[in-house]
Amino acid sequence: MVKRIGILGITDLTETLLAGLFRLAPDAHVFLLADSLHRAEDLARQFPCWILDNDRAVIDEADMILVSATASTAERSQESTAYRPSQTVVYVQAESEANLATLSLLTATPSMACSAAQIDDLLFLFHALLPAIKTANSIELSYRMLPSATLRQSDQ
Known part of the structure; x- marks a missing residue:
């Protein structure tokens, strides 16, 4: 289960x-971006979080990155930010009028191939978000695991 989570955008x-x-995960390490310092400080008083000065610092510390942004900001962030191949990056778009959350996944690996650890991390994230999701749509998750040998052969 992911223990180091970075949040870009509050x-x-x-x-x-x-x-x-x-x-x-009470022992998780959460790193917040100080883009909204007042809100970040309020959250750090409620939860054991670290406030970091810039995007790069948050990305360097975390294994999973949550980007909370508008669709256009998320698209610019995806194009201009370099993530490690092992990181799982999830864009969370809160639609205040509809009070729904939209999630989209980006991994730095080719063809959106997720490792078993990344899939576990995503399931953990969905579980954490369940209290905030209203029943408006259903979420269907399906994935296929390929044997490691098959992955190695296809990389050659």
Whole structure:
């Protein structure tokens, strides 16, 4: 299970997410971007989080990155930010009027291939977000695991 989580962009959904994360993994390390310092400080008083000065510092510390942003900001962030291949990057878009959360996944690995650890991390994240998701749509997750030997052969 992921233990080092970075959050870029603080929204109304962030507090609910942190409550779920620390309920499931009280020993998690969460790194917040100080883009909204007042909100970050409020969250750090409620939850054991570190506030870092810039995107790069958060990305360097975390194994999973949650980007809370508008669709256009998320697209610019995806194009201009370098992530490690082992990192799982999830874009969370909170739609305040509809009170829904939209999640999209980006991994730095080719063809959106997720490792077993990344899939576990995503399932953990979905579990943490469940209290914030209203029943409006269903989420269906399906994935296929390939044997390691098959992956190595296809890389050659």
